[in-house]
Amino acid sequence: MAIEYQSFVVAQAPVVPVRAKEREQAEMVSQLLWGEVAGVISETARWFEIVSADGYRGWIDRKMVCPSRVSFMDAVYIECPVVKTAFAAFVSTGTDSGLLYLPMGSRIVGFQKENNRFDVGKIQYQLIQGDVDVPGWSSVDQCLCTARQLLHAPYLWGGRNFMGIDCSGFVQLVYGVNGVSLPRDAWQQACCGKEVASLSEVLPGDLAFFSRPEGRISHVGFLLSPRQIIHASGCVRIDG
Known part of the structure; x- marks a missing residue:
């Protein structure tokens, strides 16, 4: 069933927490960054229930956004400079x-x-x-250079910025500013691209996914080599 949007809003704070429920104490499930557009599906006096461009649903403080002249569907096709x-x-x-x-x-x-x-x-x-x-693909080296700029950023569940970031937010952000759009969650990112048969075949910039015993994918990072990874685990770090 298609979602009907009442309106669209754009983030006008550097970081806008997206929460699971309409209260400040609720779990932060993701974030909007300055200039990102979201669709409003319901509202209260203080909160908007939104769907972000990457499909995340949650609640944001309406003081941190303003009305958007374009939908997030249209915003995707607007060549917009990014940090x-x-x-x-x-x-x-x-x-x-x-x-x-x-x-x-x-x-x-x-x-x-x-x-x-x-x-x-x-x-x-x-x-x-x-x-x-303007975001655009240059090279794998440039992509990994972007990733290294976030070294030591602390891990934060739901985070998407250098002050706090989770594993899939790290991957999504780094690829995004290099012109490659990826979904928000690690299990969704695992459905993109092509599976590599063994570590001996990996190339720098490939993504490595980790799963729990029951098989659910729960973690992701960039491979720098077959034995070295940069990922958000405690903080953005290189392990090998």
Whole structure:
């Protein structure tokens, strides 16, 4: 049955927690990053029940988003610059002058590459640290370089940014800023691509999946070599 959306909203905070229930104490199941669009399916005075572009359903604080002029289905096809470093720092002008830190993967609608700035209403933000560019595939080496930028980021269930990230969020984020869209959960990511018969055949950048005794996939990471992996386990780290 198709989901009917009441409206669409866009994240206007660096990180927006997506919770299992409409209360602050509820489990955080995922996050929206700045500029990401979600569809609203119900609402209360304080909360929106949303579905994110990657299919996650949950509740967000409505103060952390604003109305979106496009659906997330349309947003996918808009070539939008994203933060490609662990974070980007912007200095703002006007009465609300200060610093804005946006995590990797944030979508910067209206970013002007020629002068490294964007506007939100009457406030102008000037990039002073980090890199913002249109996502696109360059090479496996560049993808793994992106992954290494997140080394030592702490593990956080439901996290998708350098201040806290889970294993599948790490993989989704790194591939996403390099132009490859993947689902949110490890078991979904395992359904993408082609299975490799043995470790002797793996290449750098391939994904390794781990399962529980009953067979359910519960963990994922990037292989750097047949015996070395970078993954979010306690923190983003390299094991071998």
